[in-house]
Amino acid sequence: MTQPLLELRDLNKHFRLPAGPFAPKPVLRAVDGVDLTLNKGETLGLVGESGCGKSTLARTVIRLHEPTSGSIVFDGQDVGTVSDRRLGSFRRRVQMIFQDPYASLNPRMSVGDLIAEPLIIAGMGAPADRRKKVGDLLDRVGLPSDSAQRFAHEFSGGQRQRIGIARAIALEPDLVICDEPISALDVSVQAQVVNMLEDLQADLGLTYLFITHDLSMVRHISDRIGVMYLGKIVELATSADLYHRPSHPYTRALLSAIPVPDPEAARAAEPMQGEIPTAINIPSGCRFRTRCPLATELCARVEPPLHELGNGHLSACHFAEELAAQASLNPAPQQE
Known part of the structure; x- marks a missing residue:
């Protein structure tokens, strides 16, 4: 079995918030014990409501x-505790596409300077080589070469x-983290950007961690999908298995909200009450129990x-086997 490109082991990120003079500082558990692996060349989708971490x-x-605790193992090396001075090679191999x-x-920098900046920081190439590289990158993402002299606005x-x-692929990274890269775009443009990301992955051998709240789009691009709730992964499966055999009530509720062209074929709505609880005061037992229609006394304890559940399908629910079996007997509607 090949070594994963990225492996997270019990990863935690907690924030201490300000408090009054006589009260302890509350702790916001934004990421709370995440175990996750990402294999080279695959796309792992990560979905969940806003505020889930x-x-x-x-x-x-x-x-x-x-990180507050836990380990981040990248290509066999634990980079979670490496000093900033030794992070240079890691950051050349891991890049990020931001949501907004x-x-x-930077509005004060030309597009050419923006794209060339990581090359300059990494000390790669002479000025003429960098200008050629910028032109090649602009062509690769479908922008005219004269874009280099213009500004982002x-x-x-x-x-x-x-x-x-x-800019993210300028250093030819191994892993690109896509943090909601299409959420601020029109629907037609979203499809163009996703198709371009898939083409770049095929051409450059990229690995993606694709974060989104668009459940229909993540199905299209992802090999596997993780569902996150209140700082934890509550379900993880291949894209096909997650959509056809969801085994966590939270996943089922999210999937039931996806609109489909044929109303008669739509998945029956799964009730989910109230708002997501605060990560400062996480419920005891199952953290989804305060909104779950199936919650019992066991879930609180x-x-x-x-x-x-088989075939790499993981679920954090006491009733996962029953829900998976029920979904197999009543499969989800097909969506294009």
């Missing part, structure tokens, strides 16, 4: 946030995201671990 996980993996193309590009949102993608 997806972006914090991504920023912790790339060491924009320092408006905020992630002169482009549309989709074009700005293409600039961000060109015992936190269910991720356990195997």
Whole structure:
């Protein structure tokens, strides 16, 4: 069995928040014991509601946030505790596409300078070589070569995201973390960007951690999908298995909200009450029990671990086997 490109072991990222003079500082458990592996060349989708910890996980993996505990093993090396001085080679091999193309590009720098900046920081090539590399990257992401002399505000949102993608692949990384890269774009542009990401993956051998809240799009691009709730992975499976055999009530509720063209073929709605609890005061036992229609006294006492259902399908629910069997007998509608 080949070694995973990225392996997270019991990864935690907690934030201590300010408190009053006589009260202890509350702890926000944004990422709370995540175990995850990502194999070279695959796309792992990560979904969940806003506030579940997806972006914090991504920023912790790339060491924009320092992990509270746990390990981040990249290509066999634990980079979770490596000093900033020794992170250079890791950061050349792991790049990030940010959610907001408006905020992630310096408005005072030309597009050519923006894309060339990582090459300069890494000390790669002479100025003439970098200019040629910038032209090649612009062509690869579908932008004209004269874009290098222009500024980010002169482009549309989709074009700005293409600039961000060109900058992310400039150093020819192994892993690209895509933090909601299409959420700020029009639907038609979203499809173009996703298709381009797939082409780049095929051409450059990239590995993606693809974070999104768009469940229909993540199915299209992902080999496997992890579902995150209140800082933990509650279900992980291949894309096909997750959609046809969801075995966690939270996953079932998310999937039932996806619109389909034929209302008669739509998945029956799964009730989910209330708002996501705060990560400062996580419920005892199963953290989804306060919103789950199946919750019992057992769920309040015992936190269910991720356990195997077969074919690499993991679920953290006391009733996972029953839900998976039920889904197999009543499969989800096909979606294009």
